[in-house]
Amino acid sequence: MNKNLETLQNKPNNWKAARDLLREYREKQARNSYEIIKYGLPLINKKSQKLSKEELFEVMEQVFLAGLDVNIEESKTLLLKLQKQFPKSLRVTKLSGLLEEAMGNWKSAITIYKSILKNNPSDQIARKRLVCVSKAQGDVVLTIKNLNNYLSHFQGDTETWEELLEIYLTQQCYSKALYCCEELILAEPNNYQHHYKIANIYYTIGKRTDLIKARQYYAHSIKLLKEQNLKSYYGLYLTANKLKSLYSKNLDQSETQINEQLLQFAADKIKNVYLKLEDNDTKKTVLDFFEKNK
Amino acid sequence: MSQFNLSNSTYHQLLLHATKYFSEPITGLLLGPEIKNISSTSTIQITNCVPLFHSNAFTLSSNVDLALTLVSTFCESNALSIIGVYHSSSNNNSQDLPSPIKKIGETINKMTKTSVVLIIDDQKLKKGKEQSAIKAYCYSSKWINVKVNSVSQKNFKEGIEELSNEENEKDVLVIEEEEEKEKGQGKTKNSKFLKNYQFQIGDEEMLVEKFKKLLLEEKFLQIVDFEEHLKNPELDFLTQNIN
Numbered sequence: 001m002n003k004n005l006e007t008l009q010n011k012p013n014n015w016k017a018a019r020d021l022l023r024e025y026r027e028k029q030a031r032n033s034y035e036i037i038k039y040g041l042p043l044i045n046k047k048s049q050k051l052s053k054e055e056l057f058e059v060m061e062q063v064f065l066a067g068l069d070v071n072i073e074e075s076k077t078l079l080l081k082l083q084k085q086f087p088k089s090l091r092v093t094k095l096s097g098l099l100e101e102a103m104g105n106w107k108s109a110i111t112i113y114k115s116i117l118k119n120n121p122s123d124q125i126a127r128k129r130l131v132c133v134s135k136a137q138g139d140v141v142l143t144i145k146n147l148n149n150y151l152s153h154f155q156g157d158t159e160t161w162e163e164l165l166e167i168y169l170t171q172q173c174y175s176k177a178l179y180c181c182e183e184l185i186l187a188e189p190n191n192y193q194h195h196y197k198i199a200n201i202y203y204t205i206g207k208r209t210d211l212i213k214a215r216q217y218y219a220h221s222i223k224l225l226k227e228q229n230l231k232s233y234y235g236l237y238l239t240a241n242k243l244k245s246l247y248s249k250n251l252d253q254s255e256t257q258i259n260e261q262l263l264q265f266a267a268d269k270i271k272n273v274y275l276k277l278e279d280n281d282t283k284k285t286v287l288d289f290f291e292k293n294k
Numbered sequence: 295m296s297q298f299n300l301s302n303s304t305y306h307q308l309l310l311h312a313t314k315y316f317s318e319p320i321t322g323l324l325l326g327p328e329i330k331n332i333s334s335t336s337t338i339q340i341t342n343c344v345p346l347f348h349s350n351a352f353t354l355s356s357n358v359d360l361a362l363t364l365v366s367t368f369c370e371s372n373a374l375s376i377i378g379v380y381h382s383s384s385n386n387n388s389q390d391l392p393s394p395i396k397k398i399g400e401t402i403n404k405m406t407k408t409s410v411v412l413i414i415d416d417q418k419l420k421k422g423k424e425q426s427a428i429k430a431y432c433y434s435s436k437w438i439n440v441k442v443n444s445v446s447q448k449n450f451k452e453g454i455e456e457l458s459n460e461e462n463e464k465d466v467l468v469i470e471e472e473e474e475k476e477k478g479q480g481k482t483k484n485s486k487f488l489k490n491y492q493f494q495i496g497d498e499e500m501l502v503e504k505f506k507k508l509l510l511e512e513k514f515l516q517i518v519d520f521e522e523h524l525k526n527p528e529l530d531f532l533t534q535n536i537n
Contacts, residue, residue, distance in 0.1 A: 169353040203356040231524045234360050280530040285368040
C-alpha cells in the first residue's frame with residue numbers, strides 16, 4: 001500500500017504525509033477524489049502556513065477538482081478564494097467552467113469555454129472541455145464529430161485519440177477503434193499499453209488472421225515490458241489457446257509448434273507470478289485452472 | 295415461476311464497487327449457489343458478486359473471456375455458479391442496456407441456462423428517497439425488464455410463497471413461449487406455457503441505512519476488482535472481505 005496513505009491511516013493529522021500524498025497524486029494526475037478531499041481539505045484549512053504560496057494554490061486547485069466529484073459545496077468555496085486571488089486568470093476561468101459542468105449547467109459551461117476560445121483560439125483545454133460537455137450530455141454522434149474535428153487540428157494529441165478509441169469501443173466500431181490505436185502506436189511506439197490495447201481489439205474481432213495479429217501484439221507488448229505486465233501474458237495465453245481450439249486444422253506444422261510454444265511460455269510465466277504470492281482464493285483458482293488445462 | 299433473490303450483502307457490494315469508481319463504467323459478475331436442474335420454477339439465490347472492470351474493458355471479449363474463465367474455475371471448486379452480470383455506465387444519459395453487456399448475459403445464459411442483468415440506476419440514489427438503485431433484466435429470447443420487488447425483512451425468505459399466492463400480474467411480465475418441439479413430437483398436451491420472472495431484494499429502508507453506514511466506514515476503498523488485480527496480483531478479487 002502507498003506509504004503516505006499508510007502513515008495517514010495511523011496518524012491522520014500528519015500534514016507532511018498529506019502534502020506528499022497530494023504531490024504524488026498531482027504527478028500521476030490520479031483521480032482519487034475521496035482521499036484528496038479527506039486529506040487535502042484539512043491541509044488547506046488548518047495547515048496552509050506550512051505550504052509555500054505556489055504549492056498552496058496548486059493544492060487548492062487539486063482539492064477543487066476533487067470536490068467536483070465528492071463535495072461540490074467545498075469546490076464553490078475554493079473557487080471564490082481562487083477568483084479573489086487571481087481575478088483575471090485564464091486558468092481560474094477554466095475551473096469555473098468545470099464547476100458549471102459538474103453542476104450540469106451545460107449552457108453556462110459552453111458560454112464560458114466559447115468566450116475563452118474567442119480570445120485564445122489555440123487553447124486546447126477549452127476545446128477539449130467542449131467535447132466533454134457533449135459527451136456528458138450523452139450525444140455520442142456529436143462527441144465523435146467533435147473529437148474528429150479536434151484531431152484534424154491537433155493530430156499528435158494522444159489523450160484525444162484514446163478518448164475517441166474508448167467511444168468507438170462502446171459503439172462497437174472495431175475497425176475505427178483499430179485506426180485510433182494505430183495512431184497511438186505511431187505517436188508512442190514504445191508504450192506497451194497501446195500494443196496491449198490493439199491486441200485486445202484484434203482478439204475481439206476474432207477471425208483467424210485477427211487472432212494471429214493479436215498474438216503478435218501481445219508478444220510485442222511483453223517484449224516492451226517483461227515484468228508487471230500480467231495482462232499481456234494472459235492475453236497471449238488466451239489467444240494461443242483460442243487459435244489451438246478453433247483453428248488447429250488451418251495451421252500447418254511449424255505454425256502449430258510456434259503456437260504451442262507461446263501457449264506454454266505464457267502459462268509458465270503466469271504460474272510463476274502467482275507461485276511467489278501469498279495464498280488466497282485468486283492464487284488457488286489460477287493454479288487450479290492451469291492444472292486442469294495442461 | 296423463476297424467482298431471483300438478491301442477498302443484501304451482494305446488493306451493497308455492487309453499489310460499493312460503483313462508489314469506488316464513480317467516474318467510470320463498472321461491470322461485475324453475480325454468483326449464487328449451484329442449482330443442479332434449473333427449471334421454470336426454480337428459486338435462484340444471488341449471494342456473491344465478483345467486481346471485474348472499471349473501464350470500457352467490458353466491450354472487449356479478451357477481458358470478458360478471461361474473467362469468465364477464471365470465475366468459472368472458482369465456481370467449480372466452491373459449488374457456485376455464475377447467475378448474471380451487473381453494470382453501471384458512467385453517463386446518466388447513455389442507453390440502459392449496452393450491447394456488450396447483453397452479450398455477456400447471453401454467454402452466461404448458455405453456460406448456466408439462467409441469466410440476469412442488473413443495471414445500477416444512480417438516479418435512484420438521490421438523498422431522501424429510500425429506494426433500491428437497480429433495474430433487473432431477465433432473458434427469454436430477448437432481454438426483458440423485470441420489476442424489482444422489495445420485500446420486508448421478516449418476509450424475505452418466505453416471500454417466495456407469499457408472492458406466488460398473490461395475484462401480481464400487473465407487476466410481473468408474463469411471457470408466452472410456444473413449444474414447437476412438443477408439437478412435432480405429436481404431444482397433444484397444451485403446448486403453450488407461461489414463464490414468469492420475479493426479482494426480489496430485501497427491505498429498501500434497511501438497505502439504504504446499511505449502505506450509509508458502509509460509506510461512513512469507507513468500505514468502498516477496500517473493494518478489489520479484476521482490473522485492480524491485474525495491476526497488483528497479490529490482491530484477491532474473487533472474495534471481497536466486507537460485511
